[in-house]
Amino acid sequence: MTDIRVNLKKTEDKSYNIFIQDGSLSHIAAKIKEAGLGHKFAIITDSNVEPLYAKDLSEAFSKNDLSNKIISFPAGEENKNRTIKSWIEDQMLEGKFGRDSAVIALGGGVVGDIAGYVAASYTRGLPYVQIPTTLVACVDSSIGGKTAVDTPHGKNLIGAFHQPWAVFIDVNTLLTLSEKEIREGLAEVIKYGVISDNKLFSFLEENLDLIFSYNKEALTHIIKRGCEIKAEVVEKDERESNLRKILNFGHTIGHAVENLSNYNISHGEAISIGMVAEGKLAVEMGIWNDADLTKLINLIKKADLPTEIPDYMSSGQIIDAMKLDKKSRSGQIEMVLPKSIGEMSQIDGGYGIKIEEQIIEKVI
Ligand SMILES: NC(=O)c1ccc[n+]([C@@H]2O[C@H](COP(=O)([O-])OP(=O)(O)OC[C@H]3O[C@@H](n4cnc5c(N)ncnc54)[C@H](O)[C@@H]3O)[C@@H](O)[C@H]2O)c1
Ligand SMILES: [Zn+2]
Incomplete structure (x- = not known):
């Protein structure tokens, strides 16, 4: 018998920078050129973002002698699928993109x-740059390296961990967002306040009107804190073995609500409902206090986001939906729950807390 060992133990540095700068969109091409990231760039975007920002970006790349092609697909979550992924790849293959290429993701989380x-x-891996243009993408999806497409069996089921080479955030791009999209991102920022930063939570309590009037300083502040918090969590636990689970606050019940509504309730709305419901569970279990929960409910209401599970959803349906979620462990429902605003509870060093179905039935 011959045993041959393939030694692959290595440490790889996947660190990257998140640049947050007003007006940075016009400097990105030069920075990429200077870094020598690649010889050919696929600027992937959607049909809404293309006319707003992709053309200027492409011109800036061309001015810097960086060969590039805009690949734009129809906007919308329903297009985050394998068919569109293959179509993008075919565009790149036909455009003779090789291993010396790089991808520029210009748009929202989709x-x-x-x-x-x-x-x-693509060719077993290309570097890519994130240029997020929604609040959700700035504070959440562009950081952390989770990439995926949806399937008819569920969202984000097929994907890979692939960290970006860099993230460039230009707050100017957010000025064209609808108020609804600001609200979507705000739900995640409220979550960051609860899981890790009571000062951010207070900032939101005091400055919501500035955020809804697209004040660049206020937006930049919440983006900066959101990125810092997500980066810190991902740094410590990239593969979600423990700490990264805190990012799922509001998402266990939230995903169930989102699913049961057939996606008529948006993600931000669903996690707002989820944070309140999970908060109520934490209070019922004696982990959290009523005064903090009331503060959370008030802030969510002030942001014009919902706090109540719709009447047409029963607790049984919600429990069944949670058990099907890819985050549940062998049918047992697990959640992360707050201890105070700014800190999550741990049991025996673990953030994931197993919840009895009876308590869920009682509370929701
Ligand atoms: N990878 C992760 O860790 C992670 C985390 C959170 C969310 N996500 C994913 O992100 C997606 C949601 O992201 P999203 O909320 O950004 O949705 P989205 O990408 O669909 O953007 C929302 C809408 O805004 C439009 N848009 C984008 N930028 C704009 C701009 N600057 N001005 C005007 N319109 C603009 C888009 O075309 C779209 O119609 C979901 O698919 C979700 O699964 C991923
Ligand atoms: Zn979310």
Whole structure:
């Protein structure tokens, strides 16, 4: 018998920078040129972002002698699928993109997730740059390296971990967002306040009107804190073995609500409902206090986000939906729950807390 060992133990440095700068969109091409990231660039975007920002970006690349092609697909979550991913890859193959290429993901989370996944698999992996243009993408999806597409069996089921080479955030791009999209991102920022930063939570309590009037300083502040918090969590636990689970606050019940509504309730709305419901569970279990929960409910209401599970959803349906979620462990429902605003509870060093179905039935 011959045993041959393939030694692959190595440490790889996947660190990257998140640049947050007003007006940075016009400097990105020069920075990429200077870094020598690649010879050919696929600027992947969607049909809404293309006319707003992709053309200027492409021109800036060309001015810097960086060969590039805009690949734009129809906007919308329903297009974050394998068919569109293959179509993008075919565009790149036909355009003779080789291993010396790089991907630029310009858009919201849909673009970032699908373009990141293309980058993860095209010629077995290309570097990619995230240029997030929604609040959700700035504070959440562009950081952390999770890339994926949806399937008829569920969202984000096919994908890869692939960290970007860099993230460039230009707050100016957020000025064209609808108020609804600001609210979507705000739900995640409220979550960051609860899981890790009571000062951010207070900032939101005091400055919501500035955020809704697209004040660049206020937006930049919440983006900066959101990125810092997500980066810190991902740094410590990239593969979600423990700490990274805290990012799922509001998402266990939230995903169930989102699913049961057939996606008529948006993600931000669903996690707002989820944070309140999970908060109520934490209070019922004696882990959290009523005064903090009331503060959370008030802030969510002030942001014009919902706090109540719709009447047409029963607790049984919600429990069944949670058990099907890819985050549940062997049918047992697990959640992360707050201890105070700014800190999550741990049991025996673990953030994931197993919850009895009876308590869920009682509370929701
Ligand atoms: N990878 C992760 O870790 C992670 C985390 C959170 C969310 N996500 C994913 O992100 C997606 C949601 O992201 P999203 O909320 O950004 O959705 P999205 O990408 O669909 O963007 C929302 C809408 O805004 C438009 N848009 C984008 N930028 C704009 C701009 N600057 N001005 C005007 N319109 C603009 C888009 O075309 C779209 O119609 C989901 O697919 C979700 O699964 C991934
Ligand atoms: Zn979320």
